[in-house]
Amino acid sequence: MPLRPKPATQPPLPNDCPLEDVLSLLAGAWTVQILWFLRAGPRRFGDLRRDLARVSTKVLTNRLRVMQAHGLLEREVLPSNPPQVEYSLTPMSRELEPLLNSMEQVARRLKLHSHQVEKL
Template sequence: MAGASLVVSLLADKWTIPLIHALARGTRRTSELKRLLGGVSQKMLTQTLRTIEEHGLIERRVYAEVPPRVEYSLTPLGRSLNEPLTIICEWTARHGAELVTARDNLRRSSRTSVADR
């Protein structure tokens, strides 16, 4: 079960899934990823890239050029995660509104119950 907890923890990060999807379309430089993700700070992007690299989902390649060039790509392990993530994203697109409605209804009924006491 420790493995499942690790995967859930990794995927719960706001930027992990968007990064994996961006890299599923090909090798990218840091600046490209920042532009594609929109809204991610440089610090958070770097931190997330390091974390998913540490867990073997992406590969970082540094080229000995001036200026230095760094590229990221999915490893075979990272590519194997893309398909299940796509399925989850499609499910979310179909049912996300239902989740929000259920949550909002429960919150409203909880407030009403507390107010009635």
């Protein structure tokens, strides 16, 4: 006798729900790592480039532009010669900090669990 699928206990996402959009933005290359490093305060482009040693200049530039366009980052040109640019979190991206903290805690537990499984 074939199993009948269980009906969903949650209603489907409304058509105008932006959840998929924010998940897609956060899943973008280096987005979470950039947010992570900027939690401690503003960083210059070169600082972020060193923080994210494996990212290319082109990819980092593109990702910072996308994040700024979506309201996650503020970009300030510093009055120096040559001009330098500093990036910082916006109030909206600061709202993601508890999520980043929770993700770190879960990641640590998952890593510990995977090490325990490897020993079996």
